[in-house]
Amino acid sequence: MVNIPKQNLRTPGPTPVPSDIVEAMSNPMIDHRGPEFLEIITAATEQLKQVFMTTNDLFILTASGTGALEAAIVNTLSPGDKVLSASAGSFGDRFTEMVETYGADVQRLNFEWGSPIEPDAIRSALQAEPGIKAVLVTHNETSTGVTHPLQAIAEVVKGEFQKLLLVDAVSSLACVPLPVDGWNCDVVATASQKGFMIPPGLAFITMSKTAWEAAETATMPRYYFDLKAASRFLERGQTPFTPNVALMYGLSLALDKLLEEGMENVFERHARISQLTRDGIKDLGLELLVSDETYASNTVTAIKIPDGVDGSMLRNLAHNEHNLVLAGGQGKLTGHIFRIGHLGHVTREDIEEVLETLRIILPKVGFRAG
């Protein structure tokens, strides 16, 4: 029998689940082709559209966020399609790898990890290669703590070039503003374990009219992630395959809570708590990874590990002696940064506890404030 003590879990997903949502998930199983499920999925889909600020079609998938990103690709593209993929971190690279795996002709547009994706560079790339069909972009790069300027990017991609825009919003949606219709994003994918305050296992994806038009001719193979099937089944309040019923219960309550708080307030809360995090980190004498704080993420903060400090020891001490779980670096940032997640169900007290713990353990792992 598993018995996990409560932690100050400050990874950028999974994030802590509020106790009333845990309780909601404990409801008994039901028939996923029955009337109760119809009611749940219909209401949740409508509420999700409010959170995504869209009237586009929206689907709930039983998968991690990466599954929804795969759905974004395979439902709109064909092998050989020219695609521009902008990346400035691990998750941008993952999105790129995924579209390459499915046979697109990919032009990689890479930026320094810790820096934002530049709309001007996207403009130049689109000018240089008129054959590009779609642009892939990550809204919030979880691996670096940078929120890319998606609105400005969308103005270029959609406003100037009318290309298909596929957005990884896994660690941004429901935490920072992403008005899907307002910014004219064709496909936006996210997951349950971040801003939505429920465990991992569900993913959400929107499809614009333009995305559906692309789907008509897209030939990348798809079955589990076929959104046409999802659309057909959603009309009768169902999913093509057995959905994660327990998480659907949790999602229902989470959406009630988010919409009751009001999305503007949710965004403001995330902004406030992330500012508290960044200020506290700098007060400790540590340095943020982000090159320009204007682009600092309101969901995750990446901090440079100072010279002489053992990053693994830092995270181990935090975990073992203070019950605080921090995230490490990913890809080429492994060993060079650590990260604090401050998204979803997180309070000022949680962050104060993080800062206090760091204050205690930093000197024990070789840190000397400059």
Next chain:
Amino acid sequence: MVNIPKQNLRTPGPTPVPSDIVEAMSNPMIDHRGPEFLEIITAATEQLKQVFMTTNDLFILTASGTGALEAAIVNTLSPGDKVLSASAGSFGDRFTEMVETYGADVQRLNFEWGSPIEPDAIRSALQAEPGIKAVLVTHNETSTGVTHPLQAIAEVVKGEFQKLLLVDAVSSLACVPLPVDGWNCDVVATASQKGFMIPPGLAFITMSKTAWEAAETATMPRYYFDLKAASRFLERGQTPFTPNVALMYGLSLALDKLLEEGMENVFERHARISQLTRDGIKDLGLELLVSDETYASNTVTAIKIPDGVDGSMLRNLAHNEHNLVLAGGQGKLTGHIFRIGHLGHVTREDIEEVLETLRIILPKVGFRAG
């Protein structure tokens, strides 16, 4: 806030979740790249191998069973590969459609719905077309309540022809014997919401040495369901993408319970309860769909709707007035049968309640015992 009253849920998945497993799933979230998760996934994978009776590699995926079936296909096959797909129901057809979607050259071998797949017919098909690379088969056809003779099929496919054998075991595994190594099955896929007594959202898949050899040259595109990535990450006690942590807690306890009861006892319990179901159904004057009771499934029973009986009204009355949820027919059996799931956490009393409810409502929906 969702509030679902406890039901006698007799669909063949989702199935009821025991209360101690619900409690286990309520444990707090953890880092899926941390030491606690490593312990959980390592232990669960080893225990799952015991349930599958295999030393093959085994992976836990965050998806429905259909996702694992897609993984079985895309990890071992290439577009253009000749494949023999045997089907006698909706789920057999789904497996066939899936492999067609990914571009295999499929020979369909269809049997009457309600009848078993015949090993002799598979032998003839393999003799007639030596170029066939793989055979796809459903162990237990959920839509008809038939358990196909997988052992005899495997003796032909593996023993006589050494073809790759991909098995849909979604509604059989952990309920009826399926010794993966004993029967030499290359890829076996199942899901969490059936025999494993946890909600839908996780899927399990095994890969034999031969399946891995096929993976070396398989060119169907795969990313979310790439088992090589799963294997690489499992070596460090992780999954490539964020896993369903809450269900992993439930799975851990479910596996403890199954192995403590002993799989032989679990199989015997399913056999006993399904016999009780079939006997009771026949006592009511109803007729089973299965053409030969030797092949009657120990996890789900399909019952013909007698002439003059309104099947929808039968299920609605059961649901609305007796809190009993039965399953309808699927595909071409819609309106012709109803089904009783008796797999996972189900007791003699649950089935007696089903039979008693049917005794009460059958006369109200036009039934006259012959």
